[in-house]
Amino acid sequence: MEMPIPSQGVIARKARVVERLRQVLPDDAVISDERETRAYECDALTAYKCAPMVAVLPYTTQQVSDVLRICHEEGVPVVPRGSGTSLAGGALPTADCVILGVARMNDVIETDYANRIIKVQTGRTNLSVTGAVEEDGFFYAPDPSSQLACAIAGNIAMNSGGAHCLKYGVTTNNLMGVTMVLMDGEVIEVGGGYLDAGGLDLLGLICGSEGQLGVVTEATLRILHKPEGARPVLIGFDDNEVAGECVSDIIKAGVLPVAIEFMDR
């Protein structure tokens, strides 16, 4: 894998960049010590490692906007990061970059059962979105196997899915709206809390864009009633072909399981 060559000019300006970041963020939100930035040296693709120049952990959209504005003015590359469970190196830093982690932005902003939506800060983990609504009989369908750790931020950037997605679709089918900060610090709203929001449908472009268009800070997600009477069934097969045909037959028969997963050896 070829990564961009880090700019020595940017690295030479580290002290000034850190000072400017400290002016807009609380003390505990700027990590510039070389030993501590190592915690952000890779995602789940651990074959490639490089500590970032600085890591920041903002709490609000305004702080994200301030960070991006400063980095834009200073010519510093920014790598957004959720929980760092990407298997594709999406959150891999370069030595001249600022890692912008949203892990501390994990609040539920609004729950609206009448319209079956939840609005969260995107650092919230996937499983804890369901955790916020399950007592009331609801769940959030896209369920990557990493759901205990991965954040809605990364789910949106990677358009993630899991066993529920045959029936309910992947992230893009369950995302209603986002607040996103562009790389110059401008804050934009796309979509909203209801189906077919006005304006151009840009959500499909943002979902799956791997952090290249901006930093998503808030998301409005569709939540669903938990299916009644769902029961797990485990079926063993002698070979993959037969297992695949069985899945086709189930769907052809008009039965759409709430979740379905194939496990090989």
Ligand SMILES: Cc1cc2nc3c(=O)[nH]c(=O)nc-3n(C[C@H](O)[C@H](O)[C@H](O)COP(=O)(O)OP(=O)(O)OC[C@H]3O[C@@H](n4cnc5c(N)ncnc54)[C@H](O)[C@@H]3O)c2cc1C
């Ligand atoms: C054990 C394991 C099992 C997994 N199972 C599945 C699975 O079943 N299905 C599946 O789809 N994936 C799976 N994954 C991959 C990974 O968990 C998902 O891609 C997940 O959505 C990544 O979320 P994250 O918060 O960890 O993102 P990160 O790894 O932090 O980042 C992923 C990408 O999103 C970008 N990004 C992060 N935050 C933002 C933001 N706020 N705004 C814009 N861009 C941002 C990053 O720059 C990067 O490009 C698995 C990974 C592991 C380790």
